[in-house]
Amino acid sequence: xxxxxxxxxxxxxxxxxxxxxxANLLDVLRRSIGDLTPKYGCGQGTCGACTVLVxxxxxxxxxxxxxxxxxxxxDTVAGLSDGARLSALQRAFMDNFAAQCGYCTDGMLMSATAxxxxxxxxxxxxxxxxxxxxxxxxxxxxxxxxxILDASQGGARRTG
Amino acid sequence: MAVHHxxxxxxxxxxxxxxxxxxxxxxxxxxxxxxKFMVALSSIDLGQGMKSVTRQIAAETLGVxxxxxxxxxADSDTGPHCMGSFASRxxxxxxxxxxxxxxxxxxxxxxxxxxELEVNAADLVTDGKGNIHVRGAPSRSITTGQASAAAQFxxxxxxxxxxIFLIPLSEVSPETGEMTPVSCFAHAALIVDLEVDDETGxxxxxxxxxxxxxxxxxxxxLVEQQLVGGAWMGLSHAxxxxxxxxYPSREHGPVDFNTYLMPGPGDIAxxxxxxxxxxxxxxxxxxxxxxxxxxxxxxxxxxxxVYDAVGVRIRDxxxxxxxxxxxxxxNGGARPRASRANRAR
Numbered sequence: 001x002x003x004x005x006x007x008x009x010x011x012x013x014x015x016x017x018x019x020x021x022x023a024n025l026l027d028v029l030r031r032s033i034g035d036l037t038p039k040y041g042c043g044q045g046t047c048g049a050c051t052v053l054v055x056x057x058x059x060x061x062x063x064x065x066x067x068x069x070x071x072x073x074x075d076t077v078a079g080l081s082d083g084a085r086l087s088a089l090q091r092a093f094m095d096n097f098a099a100q101c102g103y104c105t106d107g108m109l110m111s112a113t114a115x116x117x118x119x120x121x122x123x124x125x126x127x128x129x130x131x132x133x134x135x136x137x138x139x140x141x142x143x144x145x146x147x148i149l150d151a152s153q154g155g156a157r158r159t160g
Numbered sequence: 161m162a163v164h165h166x167x168x169x170x171x172x173x174x175x176x177x178x179x180x181x182x183x184x185x186x187x188x189x190x191x192x193x194x195x196k197f198m199v200a201l202s203s204i205d206l207g208q209g210m211k212s213v214t215r216q217i218a219a220e221t222l223g224v225x226x227x228x229x230x231x232x233x234a235d236s237d238t239g240p241h242c243m244g245s246f247a248s249r250x251x252x253x254x255x256x257x258x259x260x261x262x263x264x265x266x267x268x269x270x271x272x273x274x275x276e277l278e279v280n281a282a283d284l285v286t287d288g289k290g291n292i293h294v295r296g297a298p299s300r301s302i303t304t305g306q307a308s309a310a311a312q313f314x315x316x317x318x319x320x321x322x323x324i325f326l327i328p329l330s331e332v333s334p335e336t337g338e339m340t341p342v343s344c345f346a347h348a349a350l351i352v353d354l355e356v357d358d359e360t361g362x363x364x365x366x367x368x369x370x371x372x373x374x375x376x377x378x379x380x381x382l383v384e385q386q387l388v389g390g391a392w393m394g395l396s397h398a399x400x401x402x403x404x405x406x407y408p409s410r411e412h413g414p415v416d417f418n419t420y421l422m423p424g425p426g427d428i429a430x431x432x433x434x435x436x437x438x439x440x441x442x443x444x445x446x447x448x449x450x451x452x453x454x455x456x457x458x459x460x461x462x463x464x465x466v467y468d469a470v471g472v473r474i475r476d477x478x479x480x481x482x483x484x485x486x487x488x489x490x491n492g493g494a495r496p497r498a499s500r501a502n503r504a505r
Contacts (some may be wrong), residue, residue: 046417101207128425136416138207140392141425143385145467 006070010035011079019066023138025092026050028063029076037077039104046133052108058114061131077106078112089113089151096147100138107134112148120153127152161359163367163494166469170310170460171349174453177249183324185249186240187257189218189265190320193312195290195305197265199231202239203254208451209382210250217255222264222269223286224304228468240322248451251378251426252344255444256325264321272311272319273302286494287394321330339439346441346448347373348458350391356469358494361481363466369432370440370457375440375448383450387433395429396422398462399478471495 003018010033010046017032028051029035033159038061041049045063052061053075080087089112099105115130116123122130127148128141136144177183188200199218205211211231220228233239244255271291274281285295286304293301309318315445318472328461350370356363368391376385400421404413414420439446458476466472471494472487488494 042417044416058295097381099207100209100385100389131425135422135424137393137422138389139385141428141433142387142388142431145425 005131005157006067007068007072009073010114011075012073023066023077025052025054025059025064025066025069025074029074032050034074035078038110039103039106041103041107047104048107048111048131049104050136053110053114056114056134058111075110075113077109080109087113089116089148092147092151093144096143096150097148098139098143104136108136108144112151115148116152120125121150122152124149132143133148161336161357162494163355163357164469164494165353166465166467166496167353168352168354168461168463168465169350170457170464171459172347172453172457174248174343174346174348174450174456175409176247176252176344176346177342178325179327179330179339181243183249183253184324184326184327185242185253185257187214187254187261187323188240188320189222189261189311189323190318191265191304191308191311193305193309195224195228195303195308196477197224197229197262199258199261200239201231201233201254201258202236202242203233203250204236204245205233206245208245208250208386209379210245210254213251213378213447214258216256216279217258218262219288220445221259222266222287223292225288225290225377228304229234229292242410246452247454247469248449249348250309250451251447251449252440253325255378255447256442259323259444260322260325261323263462264323265319268317269304269307269313269384272315272317273304273307275315276302276307276310307312319454335362343442344375344448346453347377348453348457351466353462354460354462354465354469355453356466356484356494358470358488361483361488362480363462363484365399365427365429365462367429368395368458368461370431370435371436372450373436373438374450374453375443376437377435377445377450378445378447379391380435382392383435384452387435388431390450390452391431391433391458392423392428394455394458396460397477399474399480401497402478405480449500468497469494471497 002021005018007016019028027040038052039049041047043062045060050061055072070141111131111134127145161383191197203210217230219229270281270284277292283295284292286292290304291301308319311319326436330341332339351366372387382492476481
């Protein structure tokens with residue numbers, strides 16, 4: 001099978017890889033780059049566990065042809081923290097106990113990162129909308145919504 | 161056509177664990193020469209907090225800081241046997257096994273310390289910060305690391321312990337069918353307020369209020385997390401989830417997350433929880449197990465609330481719009497309970 005060379009920025013670092021024809025971005029990130037933060041969940045774009053940012057916008061990497069990110073910027077959870085220093089959003093997830101099994105967490109973090117970047121003061125409804133493509137089986141979502149609101153500037157979490 | 165408000169209540173008595181083969185779990189505890197302890201389990205932590213809780217239990221029993229304890233659940237082939245993480249049994253069964261193992265390891269650690277300090281092991285106490293000292297004489301002291309290192313390199317002892325928790329298999333009385341399969345019950349009471357649209361059959365949950373009695377909450381934040389998430393799953397089972405909507409026919413069964421429905425972040429209702437702590441006499445430090453039981457009261461409460469709202473009694477789950485509409489048709493329309501009209505909304 002023909003291999004196509006692509007170059008893209010991965011968490012602000014230039015990467016060049018050969019990809020198989022039809023390979024999806026999730027496989028390339030996990031197998032070629034070795035970034036295991038995007039998760040394989042359903043493989044058909046319905047669970048959100050593989051969410052990454054492409055040029056700042058959340059995208060389902062399992063449905064993204066790897067070739068289409070040539071020359072673009074791909075960001076994952078692996079680039080959120082500065083070494084051991086977690087991002088404010090990651091800290092808020094910890095403080096709010098927003099993860100249990102953790103499988104959805106990476107996708108949630110990326111969807112929320114994109115939201116807060118473009119809308120630093122989201123309403124509760126906007127947070128719900130932003131993560132509506134990310135399934136979580138454990139938390140009942142409440143803790144995740146609260147974490148994202150806590151990480152936003154002056155967002156109001158539900159009390160009581 | 162109207163939207164009808166309904167309120168439903170349910171209370172549950174939940175047996176912790178089961179009794180097949182006595183429902184045993186084992187734990188092994190040993191120290192390393194640096195004084196840190198390893199708890200080996202085959203009990204799986206799938207996010208419910210098994211590792212955190214057994215770590216706390218081991219640290220408390222050993223008398224060492226929680227950060228000096230590591231819980232290894234890596235491999236059920238090489239670890240000591242466990243029946244599994246289900247039936248809300250983990251904290252109770254495994255926690256008790258960890259206490260037994262940690263007590264045995266602690267006794268060896270104190271013997272090793274006693275030999276170094278040239279005192280009687282019965283006179284030694286731990287301060288929970290990594291020090292062992294003579295009761296009433298804090299200056300006569302040795303660290304747990306020094307005691308473990310002495311055991312390993314000088315005395316030739318293993319600072320280790322074995323634990324198992326088993327409730328002997330209960331025989332069934334041939335006369336009455338009576339048996340005593342469990343020793344510990346958790347409890348919950350839960351109220352659901354919801355709305356039923358008699359045109360679409362859709363049910364929208366507005367608020368949940370509950371009280372859960374889980375023994376001592378060994379880790380209150382994890383208990384809260386488990387109760388919120390577990391109740392969500394109960395709601396999901398009550399209203400959405402099924403693999404065979406027309407059982408025994410396999411038709412229209414879901415095949416992926418597009419067709420297997422679960423409530424999303426936009427479908428959740430506020431849930432106000434009161435945690436009641438009544439330490440269980442046979443629980444590890446009084447803990448029971450807020451696992452599966454947090455989902456259970458939601459289902460009957462939702463079914464009762466739907467009946468309260470429109471008079472349709474649905475006996476098989478999930479309570480789909482189709483079932484609600486068929487029930488309404490059979491009844492000739494919505495029949496809100498009489499008491500409902502008197503309730504202020």
